[in-house]
Amino acid sequence: MAAKTLYDKLWDSHVVHEDADGTCLIYIDRHLVHEVTSPQAFEGLRLAGRKPWRPDTLVANPDHNTPTKDWDKGIEDPISRLQVETLDSNIKETGALVYFPFKHANQGIIHVIGPENGTTLPGMTVVCGDSHTSTHGAFGALAHGIGTSEVEHVMATQTLIAKKSKSLLVKVDGQLGVGVTAKDVALAIIGKIGTAGGNGFAIEFGGEVIRALSMEGRMTICNMAIEAGARAGIIAPDAKTAEYLKGRQYAPKPADWDKAVAYWNTLATDADATFDSVVELKGADIAPQVTWGTSPEQVLPINGRVPDPAQEKDATKRTSIENALKYMGLTANTPIEEIKLDKIFIGSCTNSRIEDLRAAAVVARGKKVASSIKLAMVVPGSGQVKRMAEAEGLDKIFTEAGFEWREPGCSMCLAMNADRLSPGERCASTSNRNFEGRQGQGGRTHLVSPAMAVAAAIAGHFVDVRNI
Amino acid sequence: MKAFTQLKGLACPIDRANIDTDAIIPKQFLKSIKRSGFGPYLFDEWRYKDHGEPGMDCTNRPLNEDFVLNLPRYKGAQVMLARENFGCGSSREHAPWAIEDYGFRVIIAPSYADIFFNNCYKNGMLPIVASHAMVDKLFKECQENVGYSLNVDLPSQTVTLPSGETFGFEINATSKHNLLNGLDEIGLTLLHAEKIKTFEQKHKQNQPWLFA
Numbered sequence: 001m002a003a004k005t006l007y008d009k010l011w012d013s014h015v016v017h018e019d020a021d022g023t024c025l026i027y028i029d030r031h032l033v034h035e036v037t038s039p040q041a042f043e044g045l046r047l048a049g050r051k052p053w054r055p056d057t058l059v060a061n062p063d064h065n066t067p068t069k070d071w072d073k074g075i076e077d078p079i080s081r082l083q084v085e086t087l088d089s090n091i092k093e094t095g096a097l098v099y100f101p102f103k104h105a106n107q108g109i110i111h112v113i114g115p116e117n118g119t120t121l122p123g124m125t126v127v128c129g130d131s132h133t134s135t136h137g138a139f140g141a142l143a144h145g146i147g148t149s150e151v152e153h154v155m156a157t158q159t160l161i162a163k164k165s166k167s168l169l170v171k172v173d174g175q176l177g178v179g180v181t182a183k184d185v186a187l188a189i190i191g192k193i194g195t196a197g198g199n200g201f202a203i204e205f206g207g208e209v210i211r212a213l214s215m216e217g218r219m220t221i222c223n224m225a226i227e228a229g230a231r232a233g234i235i236a237p238d239a240k241t242a243e244y245l246k247g248r249q250y251a252p253k254p255a256d257w258d259k260a261v262a263y264w265n266t267l268a269t270d271a272d273a274t275f276d277s278v279v280e281l282k283g284a285d286i287a288p289q290v291t292w293g294t295s296p297e298q299v300l301p302i303n304g305r306v307p308d309p310a311q312e313k314d315a316t317k318r319t320s321i322e323n324a325l326k327y328m329g330l331t332a333n334t335p336i337e338e339i340k341l342d343k344i345f346i347g348s349c350t351n352s353r354i355e356d357l358r359a360a361a362v363v364a365r366g367k368k369v370a371s372s373i374k375l376a377m378v379v380p381g382s383g384q385v386k387r388m389a390e391a392e393g394l395d396k397i398f399t400e401a402g403f404e405w406r407e408p409g410c411s412m413c414l415a416m417n418a419d420r421l422s423p424g425e426r427c428a429s430t431s432n433r434n435f436e437g438r439q440g441q442g443g444r445t446h447l448v449s450p451a452m453a454v455a456a457a458i459a460g461h462f463v464d465v466r467n468i
Numbered sequence: 469m470k471a472f473t474q475l476k477g478l479a480c481p482i483d484r485a486n487i488d489t490d491a492i493i494p495k496q497f498l499k500s501i502k503r504s505g506f507g508p509y510l511f512d513e514w515r516y517k518d519h520g521e522p523g524m525d526c527t528n529r530p531l532n533e534d535f536v537l538n539l540p541r542y543k544g545a546q547v548m549l550a551r552e553n554f555g556c557g558s559s560r561e562h563a564p565w566a567i568e569d570y571g572f573r574v575i576i577a578p579s580y581a582d583i584f585f586n587n588c589y590k591n592g593m594l595p596i597v598a599s600h601a602m603v604d605k606l607f608k609e610c611q612e613n614v615g616y617s618l619n620v621d622l623p624s625q626t627v628t629l630p631s632g633e634t635f636g637f638e639i640n641a642t643s644k645h646n647l648l649n650g651l652d653e654i655g656l657t658l659l660h661a662e663k664i665k666t667f668e669q670k671h672k673q674n675q676p677w678l679f680a
Contacts, residue, residue, distance in 0.1 A: 016660065016663055016664050016667045017660050017663055019641070019642050020641070021640045021641040021642055022640070023640060023641075023642040023643075025657060025660060025663075025664070027664070027667055027668070027671060029678050036498050036499075036560075037498075037559070037560065037561070039501035040501070040502065040503045040561075043501070043503075048652075048654070050654070053664075056679075064498075065499065077499075079499040079500070079522055079523075080499050082499075082501065083499050083500075083501055086501050121677070121678070123675065124678065129559060129561075130558075130559055131557065131558050131559040131583060133559075144583075145559035145583050146559060146583065146586075147559055147560075147561035147564075147583060147586060147587035147590060148503075148561040149561060149587065149590035149591070149653075150586070150587075150590070152654065153653060153654050153657065156654045156657075156658070157654060157657040157658060157661075157664065158664060158668070159657060159660075159664055161642075161653060161657065163640065165582075195486055195553060195556055196486070196552060196553035196556070196579060196581075199553065199579060199580075199581060199582060200582065226557075227557075229553065229556065229581060229582070230582075231582045231583060250680075251677075252677035252680070253677070253680065256676060256677040256680075259677075260675070260677050263674075263675065295486050295488075316485050316551065316552075317485075319484075319485075320484075320485055320486070323484070414490075414495050414558075415495060416495045416496070416498065416499065433488070433490070433557060433558075435488045435490045435491065435557060436490070436491060436513065437490060437491070437494055437513045438490050438495075441494070441513055441519050
C-alpha cells in the first residue's frame with residue numbers, strides 16, 4: 001500500500017463518493033454551530049422542508065454576540081439578542097448532542113467547548129461555519145471552516161462537497177526558549193510563509209517543538225493555520241492527546257476506549273510518505289512575536305523595528321506597508337518596544353484556555369497594570385475554564401493587578417458584542433486577526449502571546465517577556 | 469441558486485492585496501439572520517465616512533469619495549478586479565452575499581482564500597483566477613478607460629477584453645455544471661443518500677464511539 005500522510009488517511013477514511021473530476025462527498029462526524037453563521041442555514045432547511053441528517057453530531061452554543069459582563073441584564077442589543085434567541089429556537093426544533101445556551105455554566109467559545117467536552121476526537125471530520133475550526137486539528141481531526149450554504153448542506157446530508165487539498169508539512173524542530181510560546185511559533189510560521197502561504201494546502205505541523213507542546217498549545221497553532229491561508233491544520237494524535245481526552249463527557253466510554261486509542265495510534269504520517277511542500281523552522285530561532293501591521297504576516301520579533309516602506313522593492317508590498325503604517329499610526333523604524341498601548345485583551349479561541357491564563361497569571365502576579373492603560377481584560381474561553389482558573393486563584397491575581405475578569409465569549413477578538421476599541425485606540429491582543437477594524441472601527445491591533453500581553457499591560461508598552 | 473452562463477459587465481478595480489472578509493463586510497452586519505440586504509454595507513468602513521450599523525439607511529450617509537466604488541464611472545459594475553489572496557480571514561458567507569447583493573457576479577484575481585472561493589460558487593458567482601500579468605493588465609486598462617467592460621463566458625471558460633483579446637480560465641467540471649444550471653447542491657447530494665447511509669453503517673462499525 002502506498003505510504004500516506006495523516007491528511008491522506010483522514011481524507012480517505014471519509015470519502016463517500018468521488019466524481020470524475022475529483023470532487024468528493026466527504027462524511028462529516030462533528031458539526032459545531034454558533035449563532036452568527038447558522039440562522040440562514042436553518043431557514044434554508046425549513047424552506048426546503050428538510051431535516052438535519054444527524055442532529056446527534058451537532059454541538060452548539062452562542063459565543064460571538066454574548067456580553068462578557070452584567071449577565072443579569074441579558075443581551076442589550078436587540079439585533080444581537082434576536083440572533084442568539086434564533087439559535088435557541090433552531091436547536092430546540094432540531095435537537096443537538098450538546099447545547100449550552102447563553103448563561104449556561106459550560107457556555108463558551110465554540111472552539112474551546114468542543115475539545116473540553118470531548119466532542120472533538122482524533123480521526124474525525126469537524127466543520128463549523130467559522131474559519132477557526134482549524135483549531136480542532138490539534139487532535140488529529142480533519143477540521144475546517146465552511147460557509148453558511150455548506151452549513152446547510154452538512155446539516156441536510158451529513159456530507160460536504162470538497163476537493164482534496166495539497167499537503168504542506170511545517171516542521172519546527174529543536175526547542176523553544178523560555179518565554180516563547182505556541183502563539184509565537186504560529187506567528188513566526190505566518191511571518192515566514194505569509195497569509196496566502198497555505199492557500200490550497202492542508203498543513204500538518206510536526207517536529208520536536210510541536211510534539212513537546214501541550215494540547216492547549218497545539219490548539220493555538222492549529223487555530224492560526226487559517227491565518228496562514230490553510231483551511232485545515234493537523235497535528236498527529238499521541239499519548240498526550242489520549243490523556244487529555246480520557247474521562248471527558250463525550251470521549252469514548254471505557255468499553256470503547258482501548259479500541260479508539262488503538263485506532264488513533266494509526267493516525268500518523270507514514271515514514272516514507274511525501275508532502276507537496278515542506279517548510280522548516282528552528283525553535284531556538286523564534287523570539288516572542290508582535291504584529292505591527294494589519295495582516296498577521298506583518299509580524300516581527302520583539303526586538304525588531306517597524307519596517308520602512310522605502311526599503312521594499314516590490315510595489316504591491318510597499319503599498320501594503322504604507323497602508324498598514326498609516327492605519328496603525330506608526331512611523332517607520334520605530335522599535336517595537338517603544339509602541340505604547342491603550343488596551344489589553346487576553347482571550348479568544350486562540351488564547352483563552354487554562355494554560356494561556358496560567359501563563360498570563362505568572363507574569364501578572366504581584367504586578368500592576370500601568371496607569372496609562374485604559375482597560376485590561378481577561379476573557380476566559382468557557383465556563384469550565386473560568387471555574388478552573390478561579391479554583392486556582394488566577395482571577396485574584398488578575399484583578400489585583402488591575403485586569404477585569406470577565407464572563408466567557410469571543411468578546412473583543414471581533415467586537416460583535418459591546419467589547420471593542422474606539423477609533424485610534426491601540427491594543428495588545430492575544431487574538432488571531434489584526435485586520436483593519438477587526439476589534440472596532442479604527443482600532444489598532446497588535447497580536448501577541450498571553451505572557452507578552454500581560455508584560456505590555458504592566459509596562460504600558462511592548463517589552464520582551466524574556467527579560468522579566 | 470442563480471444560474472450563471474455569460475455576462476458582459478463594467479469592471480471595477482479594487483486595488484489592494486489580501487483584502488479580508490472583515491473589510492468586505494464588517495462584523496456588526498453579521499448580526500442579521502437574513503441572507504439578503506448586505507449590498508449597501510459592502511466595504512462599509514472604506515466606503516462611508518461615518519460608522520455603519522445594521523438597518524441604517526445608506527442613501528444619505530457621508531461617502532468617502534476617494535474609494536473606488538464611489539466613483540461615478542464605476543456605478544453599476546458587475547465584474548470586480550481584485551488582487552492576491554482576496555477574501556482571506558473569516559469564513560463569513562456574508563462577504564459573497566454582500567458582493568452579490570451590490571451587483572457583482574464575477575471576480576477576477578490572481579488568487580483567493582479557499583473558503584471565500586467556495587462560498588462564491590454557492591451563490592451563483594464566478595471567481596476567476598487569472599495570471600498576475602493578466603490581472604495587472606486588466607487593472608491598468610480599466611483605470612485608463614472609462615466604461616471598461618469585460619465579456620465573461622462560462623461555457624467556453626473565456627474572458628474577452630474590449631480590445632478583443634481573450635484569456636481562458638480553469639473551473640472544475642462539477643462547479644461549472646452546477647453554476648451553468650443553477651442547481652441545488654443539496655438536492656444533488658441527496659441523490660447519493662443510499663451511498664451516504666452505506667458509508668455511515670461501515671463507519672459506525674469501525675468507530676462506534678462516533679455514534680454514541
